[in-house]
Amino acid sequence: MFEARRAEQAALETAEAAAAHFVSPAMQAMSPGESGHKHLRDLLDGSHFIGIRVFDQSGNWAYEVWDESSNRIATTTLPSRPTWPPMGESRRTWISVAQDGLIQVVLPLAGGDGRLVGYIEGFYRLAPEVLLHQREQIRNGVLMAAVSALATGVALYPLLLSMFGHATALSDRLMNANFSLVHALGKSIAKRDIDTDAHNYRVTLYAAALAEEMGVSPNEIPHLVIGAFLHDVGKIGIPDHILQKPGRLSAEEFEVMKTHTLMGLEIIAGIHWLEGAAEVIRHHHERIDGKGYPDRLAGEEISLHARIFAVVDVFDALVSARPYKAAISPSEALAILEREAMQHFDADVVNAFNRIALSLHGEVARATEADLHRAIRPLWLRCFKKETAPQEPFRKSITR
The missing domain is CATH 3.30.450.20 (PAS domain)
Structure with a gap:
């Protein structure tokens, strides 16, 4: 210089x-x-x-x-x-x-x-020597700048590490709060309908495994998982004499029961991160032939999430004992799903479920209620904490 x-x-x-x-x-x-x-x-x-x-x-x-x-x-x-x-x-x-x-x-x-x-x-x-010296000054200046930047990065590393740790802890607390909210909503209906609690856990595990079997994007499965867990949250608004009736509902009572889908939407309204669950909550009783409710959608007008859930929801209802009916075997339940394909259910979804249903039901049937509660936790991690979630299939969440 x-x-x-x-x-x-x-x-x-x-x-x-x-x-x-x-x-x-x-x-x-x-x-x-x-x-x-x-x-x-x-x-x-x-x-x-x-x-x-x-x-x-x-x-x-x-x-x-x-x-x-x-x-x-x-x-x-x-x-x-x-x-x-x-x-x-x-x-x-x-x-x-x-x-x-x-x-x-x-x-x-x-x-x-x-x-x-x-x-x-x-x-x-x-003079040539001045030019050479100038180039060396520039090169040395760039080198010193790079060294200074690196040294600054090294000096700041503990601070950045601490900030990252705080951000991770905050993310964990937020995920736990979200999980607690969903769990509380699920529990609230279970207090009024004793059969709903375990059913929520089972159909959530079934739905995640079936979605993975069908190649649904991992980024989309969280919406299905939340929708599956909260699909019947609207039953909170159904009167007890209808919700807890041991026998078949009358036509008038069934019309009241059908309103639980829209009540469920009202309950989650305004909670931004639950918006992805709305399709399952609203449309899990739609039919492929257009004779379902509440919107009488048909075919692919029904979202894939809702079509997947409709299959696992009915399957679990068929293989589970209720006050007004006995359970049937998984094979019998699958036969009913196959007969109803292209009328009630999407045939592609039924075929995919056939490939995993028996082994999956065997795992779920052996699980106690406490096992089901534990199984949901790693599934939640897979859905909402991708950076630390294990990469094995969703089905592994059931038997971990």
Whole structure:
């Protein structure tokens, strides 16, 4: 850097010497374009200047002289008009031309009365050792910047690690709060319908495994999981004499029971992260043939999540004992699902469930209620805490 400053100072001093030549009375009396400036050529020969240009006070070209070896540079790459500095100041600019490094120096010319009479511009070629030193300074500066950035990163690492730990702990607390909310909603209906609690856990595990069997994106399965767990939350609003009736419901009672799907939507309304569960809560009683409720959707108008859940919901109801009916075997339940395919259920979903139903039911049937509660926890981690969740299939959550 010292060499660069020294080169700038040398260029300025040489340009000032040329300026003194031009403000002499003899030179000011010459007409533009006259070539009586042997002194300028002497400056070129005795310095690192490759060219000098002189302009009048309006910035119009008056004289110029160039080192013969630098004519190509002068005519092709240098600016035709510099930026003029105010009186008493100079302007120095570093210019890179081909393999040369130049310093452009511009000075105002003052007459004997101190008024502006023109400008002089010189182009000073830097010595090779100065250019080499400058490049080394740049390279060393970049290296020092990189080292400083790395050192700063190392110094901040404990702080960043601590911040990451706090963020992770906050994420854990948020996930636990969300899980507690869903669990509380599930428990609230279980207090009124004793069969619902274990059913919620079973159908959630069934639905996650079936979705994975069908190749549903892992990013979509969390919505299905929450919807499955909360599918009957709207039954909180059904009167006890209907909800807990041991026998078949009358037509009027069944119409009331059907409203639980829309009541469920009202319960989760306004909870942003539960919005993905709405499809299952609202449409798990729709049918492929369009004869379901509440919207009488048909075919693929029904979301895949709701079509998946409809199959596992009915399957679990068939293989589970209720006050008003006995349980049937898994094979019998699958036979019913196959008969109802393309009417009540999506045939592709039924076929996929057939591939895993017997082994999956065997695992779930052996599980106690406490086992089911424990099984849901790692499934929750798989859904909502992807960065630390295990990568094995969802079915592994049942038997872990």
